Amino acid sequence: MQMLRGLSVIGFETGAEQQEKLFAFSTILGKPLPEAFSVASKEEINQALLLAEAAFPVFSALPGTRRAEFLEAIAENIAALGDDLIQRAHLESGLPLPRLSGERDRTVNQLKLFAAVLREGSWVEAVIDTALPDRQPLPRADLRKMLVPLGPVAVFAASNFPFAFSTAGGDTAAALASGCPVILKAHSSHLGTNELIAGAIQKAAIATGMPEGVFSALNGEGAALGQQLARHASIKAIGFTGSYRAGMSLFRTASNDRATPIPVYAEMSSINPVMLLPETLKQNGTAIAKQLAGSITLGVGQFCTNPGLILLLKDETSQQFITALTAALEAVPPATMLNKGICAAYYQAKKKTGSIAGVKILIEKPDEGDAFKGSAALLQVDAADFIKQPELQEEIFGPASLVILCDDHSAMEAALASLHGQLTGSLYGTDGDLQEFAPAMALLSSKVGRLIYNNVPTGVEVCHAMVHGGPFPATTDGRSTSVGADAIKRFVRPVCLQDCPATLLPAALQDSNPLNIMRKLNGQYTRESPAK
Amino acid sequence: MQMLRGLSVIGFETGAEQQEKLFAFSTILGKPLPEAFSVASKEEINQALLLAEAAFPVFSALPGTRRAEFLEAIAENIAALGDDLIQRAHLESGLPLPRLSGERDRTVNQLKLFAAVLREGSWVEAVIDTALPDRQPLPRADLRKMLVPLGPVAVFAASNFPFAFSTAGGDTAAALASGCPVILKAHSSHLGTNELIAGAIQKAAIATGMPEGVFSALNGEGAALGQQLARHASIKAIGFTGSYRAGMSLFRTASNDRATPIPVYAEMSSINPVMLLPETLKQNGTAIAKQLAGSITLGVGQFCTNPGLILLLKDETSQQFITALTAALEAVPPATMLNKGICAAYYQAKKKTGSIAGVKILIEKPDEGDAFKGSAALLQVDAADFIKQPELQEEIFGPASLVILCDDHSAMEAALASLHGQLTGSLYGTDGDLQEFAPAMALLSSKVGRLIYNNVPTGVEVCHAMVHGGPFPATTDGRSTSVGADAIKRFVRPVCLQDCPATLLPAALQDSNPLNIMRKLNGQYTRESPAK
Incomplete structure (x- = not known):
């Protein structure tokens, strides 16, 4: 070595x-x-x-x-x-x-x-x-x-x-x-x-x-x-x-x-809300539960895009989904966390959230902090309690997620409206779901840098169209990725040159466009040189 | 009415x-x-x-x-x-x-x-x-x-x-x-x-x-x-x-x-430095003096791009230029200012700057503040004194300018290096001047949002290539115009949609490009639709 x-x-x-x-x-x-x-x-x-x-x-x-x-x-x-x-x-x-x-x-x-x-x-x-x-x-x-x-x-x-x-x-x-x-x-x-x-x-x-x-x-x-x-x-x-x-x-x-x-x-800081809509839950609840459990525990939950919030309507399908998710999470063995501080903070945050009024602890696993291992956690709260207590929006950095049960559409919308800025938001829904929940979807979109359809938020592609950013407090500058x-x-500013002699122009601004780049010339996108 | x-x-x-x-x-x-x-x-x-x-x-x-x-x-x-x-x-x-x-x-x-x-x-x-x-x-x-x-x-x-x-x-x-x-x-x-x-x-x-x-x-x-x-x-x-x-x-x-x-x-706040280089001063000093006097007094100097600082080498040509500029400014009659506060602040700032160590008052015109009229002012200071006293960089909002006399190239560069961020910087120079003063030019460029060759800073074109902005304190956000x-x-943020159903995509992101806009598709600029 x-x-x-x-x-x-x-x-x-x-x-x-x-x-x-x-x-x-x-x-x-x-x-x-x-x-x-x-x-x-x-x-x-x-x-x-x-x-x-x-x-x-x-x-x-x-x-x-x-x-x-x-x-x-x-x-x-x-x-x-x-x-x-x-x-x-x-x-x-x-x-x-x-x-x-x-x-x-x-x-x-x-x-x-x-x-x-x-x-x-x-x-x-x-x-x-x-x-x-x-x-x-x-x-x-x-x-x-x-x-x-x-x-x-x-x-x-x-x-x-x-x-x-x-x-x-x-x-x-x-x-x-x-x-x-x-x-x-x-x-x-x-x-x-x-x-x-x-x-x-x-x-x-x-x-x-x-x-x-x-x-x-x-x-x-x-x-x-x-x-x-x-x-x-x-x-x-x-x-x-x-x-x-x-x-x-x-x-x-x-x-x-x-x-x-x-x-x-x-x-x-981001808790990456996931909205699970009823029709899709009925059709694919079990598969989604497995996928979501994988995302929550991926890298022992130590991702900025970890899904920390799951929004559901309060009904029987959701109950079945929660049972499936709980089982899937319980099956994931505890795993070594990044460092001592993060591991200690994880168990502390989990405990704190678990003690907040209205929060129900769905998974009780032993604290493995002494071995620096994080075990999966799932908590649950009603939308009304969630909205009243902003501390429930604090990120639990680790393999934990909080289920928000919403009595109806308007409770879901109210919960979404109360959300702080997020890196991502995910929507699981059939075409019918998405139509029915259009106002909720618009609310979610207004809070996030990336809106994901029918998938988990973990996994950030390095490409041209990625936005890994989002409104405060996800980032200090939601205008960037x-x-x-x-x-x-993020690391540049514009400079305008007025009547700059041709010999002093940087290559990007020379008439002949030696770099052959796309430019805006008199308001039109082109690689052409200005007309003489 | x-x-x-x-x-x-x-x-x-x-x-x-x-x-x-x-x-x-x-x-x-x-x-x-x-x-x-x-x-x-x-x-x-x-x-x-x-x-x-x-x-x-x-x-x-x-x-x-x-x-x-x-x-x-x-x-x-x-x-x-x-x-x-x-x-x-x-x-x-x-x-x-x-x-x-x-x-x-x-x-x-x-x-x-x-x-x-x-x-x-x-x-x-x-x-x-x-x-x-x-x-x-x-x-x-x-x-x-x-x-x-x-x-x-x-x-x-x-x-x-x-x-x-x-x-x-x-x-x-x-x-x-x-x-x-x-x-x-x-x-x-x-x-x-x-x-x-x-x-x-x-x-x-x-x-x-x-x-x-x-x-x-x-x-x-x-x-x-x-x-x-x-x-x-x-x-x-x-x-x-x-x-x-x-x-x-x-x-x-x-x-x-x-x-x-x-x-x-x-x-x-911007004082819009103007660098006047020796060869061009020899050739066009009188014309530049007239042009600059017009810019300093345009709109009674109440422009954010008003040229408040003039940098010159200390030599005979510059002396002649200053004499011409003084005469041109003296010929401009006082004119009504925007409001009482601005007029009072103008005379106060002029007086304050005039009293700073090393500052010479080149034009002594009576205070016409009672009539809410601003009269032109010209002050002068050596580069060394300018650098030592940052209060000389405070904007005098009105028809006033401060001449900075520089012993040599390095004094000019030091004065430029000491400058705060500006909306604009102007350079008057022949090709030979610009070559000789390249380091000073680079310094000036690093401080401004718009760099102007052989012209005054007043007059802000509304077009695609304009930058009316600049490093702090010209603006609070030098990344914008x-x-x-x-x-x-300035008023937008990016949002990324992942696997968004085609029916829900906004027009700008639809495959068929119904707006016929320029887009970046898999890293390439095009108006084409994605290949199926």
Whole structure:
């Protein structure tokens, strides 16, 4: 296995060994892992920021194809880490090996998708309005605009995706693709995994001739390092996946405690309501119960798209469905959770929710917190009680779900209307169901970033049409997605050039359209050059 | 002249007469205008919010062509107000008649531009990734996304554009185009103008069959009414043009004092630096001086794009230019300002800046504040003093500019590096100049939303490629523009539909592409339907 040095990555160097150390804890082994990781010193953090700031003008001015080469090299280097990477991530995250190799592949493909977006080139949204020198009463200047990167981005690795939402995950890939240097805060749960991937990025940056500072990865205590990054003038945007508390703390800092507020893309908290409509339940209740039980317990429920809320009409069919779901969930063995904190918080949240007025506990399984294992939970409450008690909307991060029994259509609509913003909402219904419940469906749609028909919310495709985002508090910025090609749009702003001499125009805005990208020319989409 | 009733517009009704009244003050007449305007009561404000909330699902679901008809009807109704409107705006704003009829035409054209954007339809950014049922290891679902409106928007009318940035201005037009109802806070300087335009919108809404609540216009004291709107749960976004203080107050409220933070598009403060490079100054100094003097005093300097900063190398040519600029500015007669507060603040800010260490006053004209007239001002400071004193970057709203003398290239670069975010930056240079000053040019570009070559910043074209926005504090959100077709993008969020039944797909996402819009299909731009 590749030797871990336990040091931060600062540009093209590694940080020094420091007195203060962190250790990753393995929930599989039930003990800390032996490798010590030095906490980045203030000087090292500043050095990473200085390097990022210096790298920005060079990196952002590179042709998209050069940045594509960089992303592809990262992808290759990660793939080349092979089993060492998967083994270390397994020890650090408790996640099973097949899941991890799948997630690794997804991460590699995600980097390649952004490389493809760069090679295609149209993502800069080039818009050209040509001059109208003879227009009355006033001539029109030549106006051309495109998206340009914001500057260095701080990315916070997530606990639950050691690859896909961490060191070389979606935020890093999108920010680098856009032309923004990245300073990555490693997640304290998987410091070794981070070191391996950070090394792969560093090696790719050197090999493809990127400016030093385009990427650094820092070890440190979450809140302290996070605040230091979020407050720093060089940081121009933040990408984060994690708890509501940590996300909002970054959001508050970025909005209030800086001379210049910056955008924060924090994906925080979602309970992903699933509406099960009567006709489809009658036809497929048992199959849906099995599918839903699989989704609730997938990855021990540690997905941001975990279905935490199930809305049903109160009738006999629903009762049968609940019985089937309970049985399916009971059959799933408890499994190792990501880290100590998450496991403890899971049992605590489950207990808290179970004690709320009107909540009925449908599955009573022993607490396996001492073994860091999560067992499935199912709770139930009437819509009226749900609406009255907003704390029932707090995410239970783990394999738990809450059934909401609705007396009738209007109770279901009221429950939906009371919902906070969500990443996803799912609808199970026949054509007849969907017609009958159209108002409820519209309500659900207004609360979510992704509306899923007749399927579970887990499984987030990395593609062009994905929206992995949603109204607050699912994210701090419902106008964005953190997964898919358009995640790149989070780290840019438009700049308009007026009467810019042809020799100074960036390639995307040149008359001859050398990149052959789709542009808006005098209001029409085309790849053609402006008429002379 | 059309009778003014002095009442707020609440959906399809007018508000009641209230005890509390506001009066518009005419800087032309030097006294308050006789018409009394009732301050909207709490109940009326709530009624407007309730109506907007109720209108949203209906309004947002209308085909784009229906909303286009609404915008076109507003444009027609405003044009039909004819001279009554121009006369009232003249009395209330002190702006000359030709400027006002030009601004009215621009406002009408702006509404038509958004109608054209809706009729073309591609603005919803439809993206389709078709299902891959046979993909290994997992099939891909059918995923389709598009932009959908956020919900009711609060728009704050600006003092300096009674038409183009007020009741039916860019924010209102963009929000209505996107499908968001608008609640407009009238500007206390032009309450009669607001009433006429609000009536035109109300009439258009009724005539084109829009749902009641799609638009309301409220009279009230700025801070009180503004805070009430910004805090209300029904408001989902804010459009604002005005002072830094008022804009930041809305931003803080929207970020911190609500259960759900909302986006604020506040255009606040910009001094629009102009870099004058040596070779071009030698060749055209006198002409540039005249052009710049015209821009500084245009509209008595009351433009957000007013050139408030002029950067020059310290040499003989520059000295000659400054002499010419001083003479040109001295020749401009003082003119009536928008309102009492703006005029008083202008003289105060001028005095404050003049008293800062190192600042030299180049034009000493008498204070005509008693007559509400602003006289041109020119001040000068060395780059070193400018950099040391950030208060020199505070906008002097009026016909004033500050010359920054730079000892050499590096002093100019240091001054540019110290600049806050700006709406615009202008560069006057020959090809040789631009080559020589490339690093300075890159610095300027990094600070602005629009970079202008060899021209003044005043004059903001309403078109597709415009960016009227810029890094903080020019705006609270440098990722957006408040002028031009893409202003519509501020009031939307993406929603992804997964495996949505064909019968339930919105037109923009249907296979047959009935709107014939440009879409991204499996990563490629096309108007074609997906292959069967």
